[in-house]
């Protein structure tokens with residue numbers, strides 16, 4: 092416990108005092124504010140976590156992470172992502188790909204690059220919200236490797 096000056100009468104009072112014993116001024120407890128701040132930040136983090144989990148559950152896919160950490164860069168899919176891509180591709184009757192790379196194209200569209208021989212790459216636009224895959228002949232993409 093330390094002594095602080097009352098902002099009203101400048102009388103020295105205990106830092107834990109809620110009111111000044113000299114003039115009756117209501118001293119705000121900084122400690123209380125700090126604790127409430129921590130509680131609110133904690134609740135916000137929890138809220139973000141819950142919303143994130145719900146979003147992931149509803150879309151059921153890694154594609155819906157709203158980060159654009161690999162926007163414009165090819166990313167080698169993890170084994171789980173590879174499974175998901177395989178399912179998406181076969182649902183859309185695209186077969187014969189042995190190797191995949193993905194990159195974010197826009198916030199809601201991905202490009203899946205696939206090759207069957209390691210030289211020729213085919214590119215597909217994929218929109219997770221509609222589940223649609225559209226083959227593209229755009230040659231603006233640089234091969235993943």
Ligand SMILES: [Zn+2]
Pocket residue numbers: 097098099100101102111112113114115116
């Ligand atoms: Zn006072």
